[in-house]
Amino acid sequence: MNEETFNMATRKFLKKVGVTSQREIEKAVNKAISEGKLSGNETVKAKVTLELPELNETVEIDGAIELE
Structure with a gap:
């Protein structure tokens, strides 16, 4: 695995x-x-x-957004 390629692809997805x-x-x-x-x-x-279907992984992230 190329760490730099992986890092850039992950950042692109997250953006x-x-x-x-x-x-x-x-x-x-x-x-x-x-x-x-x-x-x-x-x-x-x-x-x-x-x-991440190919890895059979699911992660739930909970949070809250304040409007004021």
């Missing part, structure tokens, strides 16, 4: 995950606020599931 996740979170929160489901000062729970 894609981060950008996409942020966009989707912002979209969902803005929609919920516009529909009156959120007032904009809550803390929203978040959960990400990372799957």
